[in-house]
Amino acid sequence: MKKTWWKEAVVYQVYWRSFYDSDGDGYGDLQGLIEKLDYIKHLGIDVIWLNPCYESPDKDNGYDISNYYTIMDKAGTMKAWETLLDEVHKRDMKLIMDLVVNHTSNKHPWFLESRSSKDNPKRDWYIWRDKPNNWRSYFTPSAWEYDETTEQYYFHSFAVEQPDLNWKNPEVREEIYKMMRFWLDKGIDGFRLDAIALLAKPEGFPDAANPNDIRYLTNNPGLHDYLREMNERVFKHYDIFTVGEVAFASPEEGLKYVAEDRHELHTLFHFEVCDEMPSWEPLRFKQIQKRWYEALWGKGWNSQFLNNHDHTRQVTRYGNDKEYRLESAKLLGTMLHTLPGTPYIYQGEEIGMTGVRFSSIDDYNDIAMKNKYEEEVAKGRDPQEVLESLQPLSRDNSRTPMQWDDSRHAGFTTGTPWIKVNPNYKDINVKQALEDPNSVYHYYRKLIQLRKENPVMVYGTFRDYTETEPYIYAYTRELDSERWLIVLNHCDHANDYELPAPLASYKRELLLGNYEDIQEHGAVLHMRPHEARIYKLV
Ligand code: TEU
Numbered sequence: 001m002k003k004t005w006w007k008e009a010v011v012y013q014v015y016w017r018s019f020y021d022s023d024g025d026g027y028g029d030l031q032g033l034i035e036k037l038d039y040i041k042h043l044g045i046d047v048i049w050l051n052p053c054y055e056s057p058d059k060d061n062g063y064d065i066s067n068y069y070t071i072m073d074k075a076g077t078m079k080a081w082e083t084l085l086d087e088v089h090k091r092d093m094k095l096i097m098d099l100v101v102n103h104t105s106n107k108h109p110w111f112l113e114s115r116s117s118k119d120n121p122k123r124d125w126y127i128w129r130d131k132p133n134n135w136r137s138y139f140t141p142s143a144w145e146y147d148e149t150t151e152q153y154y155f156h157s158f159a160v161e162q163p164d165l166n167w168k169n170p171e172v173r174e175e176i177y178k179m180m181r182f183w184l185d186k187g188i189d190g191f192r193l194d195a196i197a198l199l200a201k202p203e204g205f206p207d208a209a210n211p212n213d214i215r216y217l218t219n220n221p222g223l224h225d226y227l228r229e230m231n232e233r234v235f236k237h238y239d240i241f242t243v244g245e246v247a248f249a250s251p252e253e254g255l256k257y258v259a260e261d262r263h264e265l266h267t268l269f270h271f272e273v274c275d276e277m278p279s280w281e282p283l284r285f286k287q288i289q290k291r292w293y294e295a296l297w298g299k300g301w302n303s304q305f306l307n308n309h310d311h312t313r314q315v316t317r318y319g320n321d322k323e324y325r326l327e328s329a330k331l332l333g334t335m336l337h338t339l340p341g342t343p344y345i346y347q348g349e350e351i352g353m354t355g356v357r358f359s360s361i362d363d364y365n366d367i368a369m370k371n372k373y374e375e376e377v378a379k380g381r382d383p384q385e386v387l388e389s390l391q392p393l394s395r396d397n398s399r400t401p402m403q404w405d406d407s408r409h410a411g412f413t414t415g416t417p418w419i420k421v422n423p424n425y426k427d428i429n430v431k432q433a434l435e436d437p438n439s440v441y442h443y444y445r446k447l448i449q450l451r452k453e454n455p456v457m458v459y460g461t462f463r464d465y466t467e468t469e470p471y472i473y474a475y476t477r478e479l480d481s482e483r484w485l486i487v488l489n490h491c492d493h494a495n496d497y498e499l500p501a502p503l504a505s506y507k508r509e510l511l512l513g514n515y516e517d518i519q520e521h522g523a524v525l526h527m528r529p530h531e532a533r534i535y536k537l538v
Contacts, residue, residue, distance in 0.1 A: 044448035251295030258300030302341035489527035
């Protein structure tokens with residue numbers, strides 16, 4: 001297996017508007033991030049993924065870009081951004097930028113031109129038709145919006161304010177490649193490519209048999225030609241790391257994006273867990289891990305994550321955020337950092353932050369949730385019931401401000417935060433975590449350190465010994481003569497796990513665990529609620 005820095009890296013995602021506010025306007029900003037870089041470095045992070053901070057009307061929190069070459073006021077200035085890049089590099093970390101090329105804002109000058117007349121030179125930069133087909137978008141009941149000026153419909157995979165670019169048009173592609181080089185030439189270390197599975201659209205937009213199954217938006221013919229061209233024209237000329245957000249891909253489909261001999265992207269986020277597994281389903285999760293491992297290992301590289309700015313915090317969604325919050329957060333971290341692939345930490349995960357339930361729809365900001373709320377209420381459903389049905393997976397669960405300390409607004413801002421702080425900040429915050437040797441934070445530090453010192457955690461082969469076990473997840477990673485065993489009890493009660501013969505014959509050396517004293521009797525491990533252990537087998 002080829003060794004590279006991005007396989008060995010641990011990535012930390014900064015949703016800057018909720019990270020740290022340096023000027024009291026209620027939004028986190030780039031200067032705020034600069035001030036907290038030492039905190040990130042201390043955790044052991046190698047790479048920072050920065051959510052979009054380009055100029056934007058901010059209908060979808062920066063994912064609706066109106067100028068690719070400037071920084072949005074809320075985030076700061078280009079000068080602040082340049083200082084950020086410098087300061088990241090000074091600390092021996094890397095910076096990857098989140099980039100949205102599937103669509104722009106409807107306020108982008110390209111779109112303003114495109115919509116102005118049918119014969120405008122930029123008309124064909126977006127997708128226009130006389131009649132819509134029956135597709136939904138991610139955020140609205142129709143993927144088409146009627147535009148009175150020219151009496152045609154334009155296509156949008158997300159909000160009405162996010163018209164899709166027409167990737168069939170070579171001028172569009174050239175313009176995007178030029179813009180990518182602009183950022184790479186400034187010295188960034190790569191991109192997280194938003195919604196990249198959506199670039200290609202099917203010829204003629206045939207109606208879908210089931211309009212509610214929006215898979216039709218993704219993985220359409222022609223997509224990989226664009227990615228190969230993008231690599232050829234841009235990526236391959238830099239020592240960078242690209243990770244694509246690839247919705248609805250099977251492992252076989254996923255391999256096409258990341259196979260080393262295809263020269264497209266370096267790694268991907270697949271969403272078989274976050275989009276398709278609403279709560280913890282152990283057997284299904286193990287199957288997913290196994291299938292992706294078998295499809296990718298030795299050919300292309302995977303990512304490990306259970307939450308991000310779109311998905312409810314992992315300890316709430318997949319673990320236990322109540323009596324076993326600490327144990328559960330540590331167990332999930334242990335799992336993500338020992339499964340094959342590059343691990344991602346979403347800000348706040350390292351202190352075990354949890355999801356929220358705001359009592360009123362007015363406290364929410366997420367455009368996906370708000371649009372859905374309106375759509376359902378318009379059908380005559382009870383508003384309270386709709387609110388409750390949308391709360392568990394609202395994207396705002398993970399977007400509440402970073403909890404720095406127990407002072408007002410969790411020390412995030414001196415002003416009024418753009419979204420409410422999670423009320424549990426008095427107990428769960430960075431200050432507490434730094435002071436408490438038993439915190440999730442200190443456990444994550446050890447985990448990351450272990451990964452840095454032991455290539456087996458990165459390059460070791462993977463084998464699951466518990467495919468049919470409902471609670472225990474036990475697997476090995478092996479590299480040359482190094483053999484590690486990871487045992488996790490993903491459960492609110494204790495379970496005994498008897499090691500199978502081949503594993504029982506080794507001597508065990510505990511490298512890391514989330515409980516103080518280890519309980520084992522011969523080959524039987526007594527695993528307490530949400531207990532996690534990493535052993536070296538000798
Ligand atoms: O998300 C794309 C997207 O499809 C997600 O909404 C989905 O939940 C999933 O995770 C992928 O299948 C990206 C951004 O992450 C999101 O914040 C934006 O709203 C969206 O693109 C539009 O740019």
